[in-house]
Amino acid sequence: MNVLSTIEIGQPKTIVGYHTQDATLLRKLVTLGMMPGIEIILEQRFPSYIIKLGHTRTSIDRETAESIFVQ
Amino acid sequence: MNPVVYPEPIEAAIARLEAWLRDLGDRHPFPGYTLSPRSLVLLLLQKDPALWEQLQRDEEQCREVEIEIAVAQNQLHQPLELAIAQTRHQQARMLERVALQQPKSGTQPWAETLHQITVNPITGFPILVVILYLGVYKFVGEFGAGELVDRIESFFEGQINPVVDRFVAQTIPWEPIQDLIGNEYGIITLGIRYATAIVLPVVATYFLMFSLLEDSGYLPRLSLMLDRLFKWIGLSGRAVIPMVLGLGCDTMATIVTRTLETKRERLIATFLLSLAVPCAAQWGVILGLLAQKPAALIFWGGFITAIFLGVGYLTAKFLPGASGGFYMEIPPLRLPKIRNILTKTWVRVKWYFWEVLPLFIWASVFIWFGRLTGIFDLIIRAIEPLTLALGMPKESAPIFLYGFFRRDYGAAGLFDLQQQNLLTGNQLVVAAIVLTLFLPCVAQLQMIVKERGMKIAMAMVLFIFPFAFLTGFIVNFGLTQLGINF
Numbered sequence: 390m391n392v393l394s395t396i397e398i399g400q401p402k403t404i405v406g407y408h409t410q411d412a413t414l415l416r417k418l419v420t421l422g423m424m425p426g427i428e429i430i431l432e433q434r435f436p437s438y439i440i441k442l443g444h445t446r447t448s449i450d451r452e453t454a455e456s457i458f459v460q
Numbered sequence: 461m462n463p464v465v466y467p468e469p470i471e472a473a474i475a476r477l478e479a480w481l482r483d484l485g486d487r488h489p490f491p492g493y494t495l496s497p498r499s500l501v502l503l504l505l506q507k508d509p510a511l512w513e514q515l516q517r518d519e520e521q522c523r524e525v526e527i528e529i530a531v532a533q534n535q536l537h538q539p540l541e542l543a544i545a546q547t548r549h550q551q552a553r554m555l556e557r558v559a560l561q562q563p564k565s566g567t568q569p570w571a572e573t574l575h576q577i578t579v580n581p582i583t584g585f586p587i588l589v590v591i592l593y594l595g596v597y598k599f600v601g602e603f604g605a606g607e608l609v610d611r612i613e614s615f616f617e618g619q620i621n622p623v624v625d626r627f628v629a630q631t632i633p634w635e636p637i638q639d640l641i642g643n644e645y646g647i648i649t650l651g652i653r654y655a656t657a658i659v660l661p662v663v664a665t666y667f668l669m670f671s672l673l674e675d676s677g678y679l680p681r682l683s684l685m686l687d688r689l690f691k692w693i694g695l696s697g698r699a700v701i702p703m704v705l706g707l708g709c710d711t712m713a714t715i716v717t718r719t720l721e722t723k724r725e726r727l728i729a730t731f732l733l734s735l736a737v738p739c740a741a742q743w744g745v746i747l748g749l750l751a752q753k754p755a756a757l758i759f760w761g762g763f764i765t766a767i768f769l770g771v772g773y774l775t776a777k778f779l780p781g782a783s784g785g786f787y788m789e790i791p792p793l794r795l796p797k798i799r800n801i802l803t804k805t806w807v808r809v810k811w812y813f814w815e816v817l818p819l820f821i822w823a824s825v826f827i828w829f830g831r832l833t834g835i836f837d838l839i840i841r842a843i844e845p846l847t848l849a850l851g852m853p854k855e856s857a858p859i860f861l862y863g864f865f866r867r868d869y870g871a872a873g874l875f876d877l878q879q880q881n882l883l884t885g886n887q888l889v890v891a892a893i894v895l896t897l898f899l900p901c902v903a904q905l906q907m908i909v910k911e912r913g914m915k916i917a918m919a920m921v922l923f924i925f926p927f928a929f930l931t932g933f934i935v936n937f938g939l940t941q942l943g944i945n946f
Contacts, residue, residue, distance in 0.1 A: 413721070414785055419545040421787060425538075426546070435581050437684040437697065439790065446575075448684035450696070450786035 394438065394454035396431055402459035403428050409456035421447050423457060466547045469535035470505065473528045477501040480524060489515050505529060506541050571793050578681050578793070588685055591678065595669040596707060604665030605744025606751070612657040621649045640828050651824035655817050658872050662740040664809045666708040671804040675796035679704075680788050687786045693769060694728045694776025696721070696786040702729055706737035709812065713737070714907040721784035728775050730912055734904065735924055736768040738896045745875050746892045756889045756946035763935070764896055819903050827862065836861065846929055850894065851936040852887050863895055870895050885946030886939050894932035897924065 396402055404427050407415060418424065422442055432439040432446070438454045440447050465471065478497045481488060490511065493500060503511050504525050515522050533540050577583040621642070628642040642649050673679050679701060687697030695703075699720055706713035710733050717729045738746065750757040776783070830836035836858075843857045856877060863870020874891055877883055883891070908917040939945075 411785075414787075415539070416541070417785075417787055419542060421789060422549065424542060424546055424549060427549075433579065436584075437687045437786065439579060439684070446790040448680065448687075448697075448786070448788050448790050450687055450691070453785050453787055 390458050390460050392455050393429075393431065393440075393457040393459050394434075394451055396459060398431050398433065401428050401430050404457060405460045406458045407456055408458055411456075414453065414456065418453075418457070423447070429459065464548060464551050467536065467543055469532040470540065470543060470547075473505060473532040474498060474501050477504065477525065477528055484521075487518075487521075489518060489521055502544065505532070506544060574793050575681075575790075578678065579684065579790075581685075584681075584685055588682065591673070595673065596666075599669055600662065600665045600708075600740055601744060601747045605662045605740065605747055608661035608665070609658055609744065609748070612661060613653075616653045616657050621653070624648050636828075636832055639832075640825070645824060645827045645831065647821050647824045647828075650827075651820040652817070654872055655813070655820040658745065659741045659816060659820075660809070660813060662744045663708065663812055664805065666740045667805045667808045667812075668801065670705070670708060671801045671808075672796055675794070675801055675804075677791045677793045680790050683786075683788055684790065691783055691786075692776070693732070693772025694779065694783055695725055695732075695772070696784050697788065698784070698786060699725060699729050702733065703737060706733045706739065707743070708740045710734065710737060710739045711815075711901070711904040711907050712812070714904055714911060717911065722781065724779055724781040725784045727912065727916065728772065728779065730908055730916075731775060731920055732768060732772055734908065734920055735771060735897055735927070736764055738764070739901075741872075742896065745872050746896070749875060749878050749888055749892060753885050753888075753946050756885050759946065760889055760892050760896075763893060767897065767931070816903070819901075823862070823902075850890050850929070850932045851940065852891060853882060855882055856887075856891060859891070860894070860898070863898055870898070886936065886944070889939070889946055890932050890936045893935055894928050897928035897931055 390405060391402075392408065393402075393404075404423060404425050406425055407418070409415065422445065423429070423440070427442055429440050429442045432441055437448045437450060440449065466474070478501055481497050481501065490500060495503075500511070504515070505528075507529075515525065529540065536543055538546075578587055624642045624646070628638040628646075632638050632641070639646060641647055644650065673682070682704070683697035683700040685697075686700050690696055690699055699717075702713045702716040702719070705716055713733050714730055717726045717733070720726045720729055746760065747757070750760060827836065830839070839861055840857045843860055844854050847854060847857045847860065856874070859870045859873040859877070862873050874883075874888075874895065878888065905917065905921070908920060
């Protein structure tokens, strides 16, 4: 299990859980489709993290990327 | 098609709450809602804020729902809200599998390449600078605020003002009424002239550019590129949109700060908009004023940027609380439809013009009243020592007063003074800096009161007023001491 911010770029990974108690952030992640069981690909880290999931792309900051566990 | 079926504990809670709602009869907590009972119950289980606010009026009912939530939650190994979302997501994916056939090359290659180069830091930052330079500086600044303003202004000066002045002189026997409509500060000769000749072209070109960026999908990319920089001043990439909008109209941008996540972010954004983000009408005029002196223009731009970042950094450091997180969907880049852009621009310009025209007319009437009663002379005389302290001629005192009614109004007044060659390069720079930092226009002040409350609005006013003058004083002093002449 790894934190999303540390994984390799371009490798498909599956979200397994969250590392945050922030209810607003959790709700937002769920709305963006970032929930357990979903496959994602990290595309870049700087200036912001860009994540591809399904047919969409999402940009998040480092703090958010550090609060998602993937496998 | 199968209906969405949630995990057993949730379905059980839904069934019990549905029955409970039905049995309440007259005491139904949401009589006005036309949603199905199942949808209502699902919203309650997800702690929908609007429904819960209504539910909390009845303590007993509130407890009933809370117990059901606790029972369901106890049997689930993940948060209830997440379980609901996941079930829906799975259903959506299943539908997608059944309904969607994806050809081998799904995305258009050019859009994909373009996306990559706009977000890659090596190519992305130069592209960002070029887009802002061409879109904001060249198109809005030089074309809108320069070329178009000049043409419409000279049309007014040459064709309309003389006719109005002659007409009022011939038909109206009282001088005060003549001044209300025509002459130097009349409703038509000043108020309507400023609104149509200065604000309209600037705002129209600005909205055109903004709609283009919006429809092409570039704006979210602008946000993700600048998120780290904005974190430094206590904001997030989300605040890029109100800030760029502020370069068009600060009043509108203050409304848009609503979209920011935390109260702290909204406060910082509103404050920075009021202090250090000049609106298009304002920087358009300043650009025109300093156009012949590139060094002065760069100094002004650099100084205001430094104030923006410096004050932002300090505010973020001393204001308690954490920065909001940044998460944003990045839509694919698309070729905008000209028709949509024109419609959007037209609607926005129309809205803005009718919003702003009465304010200009009121400002004219106010100035007329203030001059007629002599109140303005008193205030101007009180400001004169301040302007002298800034190294400005006394003639510039009215500009600071009129700038209070509308920032751009003041900047436009400065333009008139410069046309008469009354100001040196240094005086122009100091005036431009003070007017940029100065209190926002009346409309924006009203918006701050509305969005942030009277107390915060007053605190901002009490800071910005002395800060603007003090900064002007320091800049003038510094330039004189160092012997710099623009």
